[in-house]
Amino acid sequence: MQIPIIITSVAGILMILEYFFPMPDAVTGFNVTLRSFVAIISAAALILGTVVLSIFHVRKVGERKSEWMYSIVYVVSFVATALLGLGSVRNEIFLWIYSNMTSPIGAALYSLTAFYITSAAYRVFRARNWSAGVLLVCSFIVLLMLIPIGAILLPPVVPIGSWLRNYPSGAGFRGMIIGTSLGVMGLGVRVFAGRQKEHLGIREEKVGEQ
Amino acid sequence: MSIVDKLLDMDQRIIYALMFIALAFPILFPVMLPMDIQDYSRQAFDFADGIQAGSIVIVEGGLTAATYPQGGPGLVAQIVHMLSNDVKLVFFSLGTEQNVWTATAIEAALDKLPAGVSAENGVDWVHLGYVPGQESGVAALANNIRSVLNVDYFGTPLNSITLMDGVNDATAFAAVLWWGGSEGSIPWGVRQFVTPFGIPMTGMCTTNEVPNYTPYINAGQLQGLIGGVRGSAEYEYLIKMPGPALGQAMATNFGGLLWAVLVILGNILYFVKRTQEGG
Numbered sequence: 508m509q510i511p512i513i514i515t516s517v518a519g520i521l522m523i524l525e526y527f528f529p530m531p532d533a534v535t536g537f538n539v540t541l542r543s544f545v546a547i548i549s550a551a552a553l554i555l556g557t558v559v560l561s562i563f564h565v566r567k568v569g570e571r572k573s574e575w576m577y578s579i580v581y582v583v584s585f586v587a588t589a590l591l592g593l594g595s596v597r598n599e600i601f602l603w604i605y606s607n608m609t610s611p612i613g614a615a616l617y618s619l620t621a622f623y624i625t626s627a628a629y630r631v632f633r634a635r636n637w638s639a640g641v642l643l644v645c646s647f648i649v650l651l652m653l654i655p656i657g658a659i660l661l662p663p664v665v666p667i668g669s670w671l672r673n674y675p676s677g678a679g680f681r682g683m684i685i686g687t688s689l690g691v692m693g694l695g696v697r698v699f700a701g702r703q704k705e706h707l708g709i710r711e712e713k714v715g716e717q
Numbered sequence: 718m719s720i721v722d723k724l725l726d727m728d729q730r731i732i733y734a735l736m737f738i739a740l741a742f743p744i745l746f747p748v749m750l751p752m753d754i755q756d757y758s759r760q761a762f763d764f765a766d767g768i769q770a771g772s773i774v775i776v777e778g779g780l781t782a783a784t785y786p787q788g789g790p791g792l793v794a795q796i797v798h799m800l801s802n803d804v805k806l807v808f809f810s811l812g813t814e815q816n817v818w819t820a821t822a823i824e825a826a827l828d829k830l831p832a833g834v835s836a837e838n839g840v841d842w843v844h845l846g847y848v849p850g851q852e853s854g855v856a857a858l859a860n861n862i863r864s865v866l867n868v869d870y871f872g873t874p875l876n877s878i879t880l881m882d883g884v885n886d887a888t889a890f891a892a893v894l895w896w897g898g899s900e901g902s903i904p905w906g907v908r909q910f911v912t913p914f915g916i917p918m919t920g921m922c923t924t925n926e927v928p929n930y931t932p933y934i935n936a937g938q939l940q941g942l943i944g945g946v947r948g949s950a951e952y953e954y955l956i957k958m959p960g961p962a963l964g965q966a967m968a969t970n971f972g973g974l975l976w977a978v979l980v981i982l983g984n985i986l987y988f989v990k991r992t993q994e995g996g
Contacts, residue, residue, distance in 0.1 A: 526913060539864045542850070542857035546865045549849035553813070596817070597871075605817060613782030621972060625736050626729040629979040633987045643984070647977060653924060654973035655947055655966050658753035665753070672931055681932040684904075 512701040519699055561585060645671055721993070725986050732979065739971040747964050757927070757934060758951040761919040761941025765795060765894065770803040772891035773884060777906060778810045778819025784898035785818050788921050789825075790962035791949025792896050796826035798956045799894075800836050805880055807890070808870075809845040811854060811902055816847040820870060829958065838871070839878045846870035852905040859887040859909045893918035903930055907938045921948065 518541055524530060525538050564578035564585075591601035634640035651657035652668030697703040704711060718726075742748075768774060776796075780788045799806055808823065810816040823844060827836055835841050845866050848854040857865045862885055868874050875881045883889065887910050895906040895918055903920040910916045917940050920930060924945030933939040943952060950966035953959055 535860075539857070539861045542853055542860065543864045545853035546848065546850040546857055549851065549854065553849070602817075606821075610782040610785070614786055617783035618786075621740065622733045622736050625972075625976050625979060626732045628976060629727070629732055629983045630725075632980050632983065634984055635987075643980070647980075650973055650977060653927075653944075653947065654970050655752040655950065656750045656970045657973070659751045669756070672928055673935060676928045677931040677935055680929055684932060 508707075509701075511707050512704070515706065516699040516701075519695065523695075557585075719993075721986050721990050725983070725990065735975060735979075736972060739975040740968045743967040743971055744964050748967055749963070750967060750970055752950070752954065752966065754951050754955065755944070755947070757942040757944060758948045759941070759955075760934075761921075761943050761948075762952060762955045764892070764917065764919050764940040765798060766802070768799070768802065768804050768892050771805070773805045773807060773880070773889055774799065774892045774894055775887075775890045775910075776806050776808045776819075777893070777895045777897065777902065778808055778822060779812070779815050779895070779897040779900040779902055780818045780822070781812070781814045781898060781900075782818070784923055785821070786961075786965065787923055787946040788896055788898050788943070788949055789818065789822055790946075790960045790965075791921060791943050791952045792819075792822045793826045793829065794949065794952045794956055794958055794960065794962075795894060795896075796823060796842075797829050797831075797958060798952075800826070800830060800841060801834050803835070804891075806842040807845060807880065807884065808842065809848050809858065811848055811851060811900065811905075813847050815898070815900070816870065820844060829960075839869075839873065840880055843878055843880045844870040845875075851902070852909065855902075855905045855909040859914065861886055887914040887916055890916055892916060895919065896921045899923045899926060901926070901929075903933065903939070907933055911938050919943070924948075 521530075521534055521538055522541070525534060530538075561582070564581045567578040568575050568582065588601060588604055591598050591604070595601070632643060632646075634643050648664050648668045649671055651661055651664040652672075658665045694703060698706065778792065780792065796806065808819050810819045823842065830836055838844075845858075845862070846869055848858050848865055850857060850865070854865060862881075863875060866875060869878060890910075893906055893910045893916050895903055897903045897906075897920060899922065903922060906918055906920070911918050918938070919941040920933075920939050921943040922930060922945075924947065927942060927944040930939060930942055934942055943949065946962050946965045946969060949962035953962050
């Protein structure tokens with residue numbers, strides 16, 4: 508079990524060192540190879556994901572599990588687009604399917620949020636107390652700043668909205684970024700020290716751990 | 718049930734219908750209202766406009782079917798802008814879907830180019846295609862392009878592409894134009910291109926993500942940021958090439974105002990009800 512941890516630690520430390528310090532060509536070359544591995548493994552993971560998903564849906568159809576008919580839609584769509592796409596991703600029919608089916612569905616799903624957000628805001632976005640009131644006023648100012656005509660209708664929203672975005676909001680996001688980064692650094696140290704083994708497929712019970 | 722209760726309990730289908738009308742009307746019947754240019758968009762445009770002719774710029778195309786309507790028109794406008802200024806473009810994408818949309822944007826831009834502008838594939842621009850590995854893929858690309866790619870999107874070997882002659886890593890690029898959409902990848906560009914190589918970068922994200930990247934602008938790691946469809950519309954406006962984003966930005970005017978009116982109405986009704994109940 509020590510060997511995978513050592514490999515992980517050496518690879519990670521070399522990557523970090525190369526990022527911050529000039530390193531010998533041998534280290535740089537090794538890191539280039541490692542990054543190529545990541546690219547290859549990521550591409551392979553896509554194929555693996557597709558295969559696993561397809562097996563799941565084929566089984567679902569075979570066993571007539573609930574809502575199995577939707578799995579037929581998946582299987583038919585997958586086989587049709589895969590056959591066309593494997594020939595060439597610039598195949599005319601493949602691109603037609605993508606442009607006229609996948610694309611409008613994706614865009615429609617994303618745009619539905621406008622409807623849900625508006626309905627939810629009408630029902631629950633209330634100035635029930637001072638904190639909610641401040642949130643409401645700030646959201647109005649930022650909304651008016653963001654819509655193109657807002658600055659024309661009410662010019663002060665631009666400086667006030669920019670201040671809100673740059674200082675209170677910016678400070679919050681900066682804190683989040685720094686906090687996340689520190690968390691990642693901490694996780695990295697734990698991985699290198701062999702204290703965190705989830706990346707090796709080992710899930711340890713936390714109960715009773717000192 | 719009082720009128721206040723009825724209004725507070727308004728059928729959500731009515732709200733959906735109102736929102737649909739507010740968004741569809743300005744698209745079906747274009748209404749051009751005055752528009753103010755945001756500072757982040759102006760900075761992004763000025764930065765791109767200042768890139769020297771003949772320079773090579775790397776463009777990350779991260780738009781998908783969901784985000785292309787927001788960012789696509791802006792990306793098309795920037796491609797036209799850059800090629801018109803004789804700036805060479807090297808495109809890549811971090812997802813298989815994004816890869817297709819980057820190609821779509823390039824095609825759309827080539828159709829809109831003014832007469833006489835050179836836009837030969839392999840000479841003025843090249844689409845490297847899909848780079849797997851997310852941030853590690855970006856790092857690999859920045860450090861050694863040929864370690865992750867041997868051929869471009871069209872299957873042409875990189876070594877036989879004129880524009881890629883001598884382009885081996887990030888040091889070959891004068892700037893990074895990162896059209897991340899909603900993939901949240903802008904920090905990857907900052908960490909792998911800006912910090913280690915000192916290459917200036919601008920970004921594009923969806924409107925809701927603009928606050929996420931404000932710290933990067935304040936820190937000088939991003940030279941500008943194009944936010945959502947309004948950012949795209951502003952880019953179209955600034956290069957004097959009116960396109961679909963301008964019409965959609967007008968729709969956001971009506972949609973945004975309807976949202977504001979409904980929230981104000983909801984709060985007035987809430988206070989009326991609370992007063993009636995003696996709360």
